[in-house]
Amino acid sequence: MPHDRRPIPASDVSTWDLEADVVIAGYGIAGVSAAIEAARAGADVLVLDRAGGWGGAAALSGGWIYLGGGTPLQRALGFEDSAENMAAFMTAALGPGVDAAKIGAYAHGSVEHFHWLTGCGVVFKEEFWGEPGWEVPHDEGLGYSGGENAAPFNAVATPAPRGHVPQMTDKRTGVRGAGYMLMKPLVETAESLGVRAEYDIRAHALVTGVDGRVEGLLCRRFGADVRVRARRGVVLATGSFAYNAEMIETYAPRLIGRPAAAIEEHDGAGILMAQAAGAALAHMDATEVAFFGDPQMMARGILVNGRGQRFIAEDTYGGRIGQAVLIQQDNAAYLVMDMDAHEEALATTTSTPFFRQPPTWAAETVAELEADMGLPAGALTSTVETYNRHATAGTDPLLHKKAQWVRPLEGPVAAWDLRGCTAGFTLGGLRTDVDARVLHVDGTPIPGLYAAGRCTSGVCAGGYSSGTSLGDGSFFGRRAGVSAATG
Ligand SMILES: Cc1cc2nc3c(=O)[nH]c(=O)nc-3n(C[C@H](O)[C@H](O)[C@H](O)COP(=O)(O)OP(=O)(O)OC[C@H]3O[C@@H](n4cnc5c(N)ncnc54)[C@H](O)[C@@H]3O)c2cc1C
Numbered sequence: 001m002p003h004d005r006r007p008i009p010a011s012d013v014s015t016w017d018l019e020a021d022v023v024i025a026g027y028g029i030a031g032v033s034a035a036i037e038a039a040r041a042g043a044d045v046l047v048l049d050r051a052g053g054w055g056g057a058a059a060l061s062g063g064w065i066y067l068g069g070g071t072p073l074q075r076a077l078g079f080e081d082s083a084e085n086m087a088a089f090m091t092a093a094l095g096p097g098v099d100a101a102k103i104g105a106y107a108h109g110s111v112e113h114f115h116w117l118t119g120c121g122v123v124f125k126e127e128f129w130g131e132p133g134w135e136v137p138h139d140e141g142l143g144y145s146g147g148e149n150a151a152p153f154n155a156v157a158t159p160a161p162r163g164h165v166p167q168m169t170d171k172r173t174g175v176r177g178a179g180y181m182l183m184k185p186l187v188e189t190a191e192s193l194g195v196r197a198e199y200d201i202r203a204h205a206l207v208t209g210v211d212g213r214v215e216g217l218l219c220r221r222f223g224a225d226v227r228v229r230a231r232r233g234v235v236l237a238t239g240s241f242a243y244n245a246e247m248i249e250t251y252a253p254r255l256i257g258r259p260a261a262a263i264e265e266h267d268g269a270g271i272l273m274a275q276a277a278g279a280a281l282a283h284m285d286a287t288e289v290a291f292f293g294d295p296q297m298m299a300r301g302i303l304v305n306g307r308g309q310r311f312i313a314e315d316t317y318g319g320r321i322g323q324a325v326l327i328q329q330d331n332a333a334y335l336v337m338d339m340d341a342h343e344e345a346l347a348t349t350t351s352t353p354f355f356r357q358p359p360t361w362a363a364e365t366v367a368e369l370e371a372d373m374g375l376p377a378g379a380l381t382s383t384v385e386t387y388n389r390h391a392t393a394g395t396d397p398l399l400h401k402k403a404q405w406v407r408p409l410e411g412p413v414a415a416w417d418l419r420g421c422t423a424g425f426t427l428g429g430l431r432t433d434v435d436a437r438v439l440h441v442d443g444t445p446i447p448g449l450y451a452a453g454r455c456t457s458g459v460c461a462g463g464y465s466s467g468t469s470l471g472d473g474s475f476f477g478r479r480a481g482v483s484a485a486t487g
Pocket residue numbers: 025026027028029030031048049050051054055056057058059060061062063064065066174201202203204237238239240260261262263265266267269270452453454455466467468469470471473
């Protein structure tokens with residue numbers, strides 16, 4: 001595979017091997033959503049995927065899709081929400097530096113997007129999961145997925161759960177879990193509209209005309225060049241750059257050696273080929289960060305850094321904890337619990353039982369524990385003293401963990417070594433407008449080029465909530481399809 005991603009002049013192409021009105025690179029969540037809408041707008045659509053079938057990371061995913069503003073599921077389960085409330089949360093939680101126009105379009109279009117998904121056959125069960133968790137443990141359809149009901153966001157917007165989960169027949173993420181149950185009906189919808197697909201074909205570079213208009217893709221298949229003509233437009237939907245070591249080193253070095261919730265096909269190809277045609281990039285340093293802690297345990301304990309100090313409300317979204325640990329705490333965290341809290345946590349249901357490992361250290365007193373952990377003498381002791389002083393009154397004035405989780409640590413204590421327990425994927429990518437047109441560095445749209453999903457910078461500029469990747473991939477994927485079909 002040549003490394004050169006520079007656009008190929010259309011004048012150099014004597015024969016086109018494949019042809020369609022709209023050509024989409026990548027058959028994951030953004031690609032399938034683009035395909036459906038392009039076909040509905042009357043285009044002949046061809047989707048190309050370098051893998052042996054459709055699905056991408058989306059089909060392996062947990063399936064959370066971020067929807068709100070008063071969806072029928074939210075309302076049926078008794079939750080009030082509005083587009084303004086959703087936008088207020090997203091602006092606070094997904095920044096700094098969010099694209100206000102994208103957040104506004106997304107929040108105001110969310111109820112319609114819910115109907116679009118269910119219209120394509122996606123099923124959300126009317127059941128709410130209200131306990132701390134990375135995912136729903138069964139097939140519940142709704143849950144908190146971004147710390148909406150925890151500090152600091154519960155003071156910014158009225159808490160509303162927005163993590164919508166397609167119903168599974170069984171709880172088994174990775175193998176026909178909720179992500180698969182999202183992708184399957186969408187792909188079936190695309191097929192019913194006549195969308196064609198080619199697999200084992202890798203988009204490599206754009207083909208452009210004299211005026212810079214994108215007219216197709218140069219692809220590779222089993223070592224041979226394949227030239228694909230797009231009569232109306234090309235949509236890039238190739239995923240993140242989590243598995244491009246060079247790009248990770250350049251833009252998001254904290255993720256070196258720790259890619260997760262992505263697939264090896266996410267090698268930044270879409271970003272590079274558009275960049276070579278002058279495309280602008282945005283928020284290339286932004287990353288989702290997962291944390292290998294069990295939320296049911298974390299909410300009931302205290303998390304401290306390498307200096308024995310608390311740094312975050314432990315009942316918030318695990319991804320927010322992950323970002324805080326990796327970005328602000330040198331990737332070092334310890335969970336501290338007393339015996340009662342540990343036993344109570346173990347008696348709860350969790351979707352992450354594998355995070356419930358035995359403690360690394362256990363001691364009769366906090367002073368002994370901090371010595372065993374190698375923390376500076378008195379550091380953890382003073383943290384626990386301060387925490388307990390307020391916890392006795394059921395408050396946490398330092399970090400505002402909710403009263404339901406606040407209880408003094410008493411008696412024998414244990415700690416879990418959670419240093420280095422983070423991994424994640426990239427959120428930055430091509431700069432696009434609300435109609436999913438790829439913007440040139442001069443700020444104007446590159447004619448004939450559209451993009452969505454994790455090869456673009458979407459609603460997340462810095463922070464993250466579970467569901468926003470499948471959310472903005474599908475939402476702006478649809479817009480990419482319409483824009484490409486209608487020119
Ligand atoms: C285990 C796991 C759990 C997750 N849970 C969630 C969740 O609950 N909610 C959420 O919002 N997100 C979740 N994610 C993340 C989410 O799945 C992805 O961020 C999302 O699928 C990105 O959408 P996309 O369309 O950009 O990429 P994908 O859905 O991965 O689709 C990209 C497609 O492009 C193809 N491709 C790549 N390069 C080329 C090329 N050069 N030519 C042709 N084809 C190419 C790939 O093979 C792939 O099929 C999870 C991911 C994983 C792996």
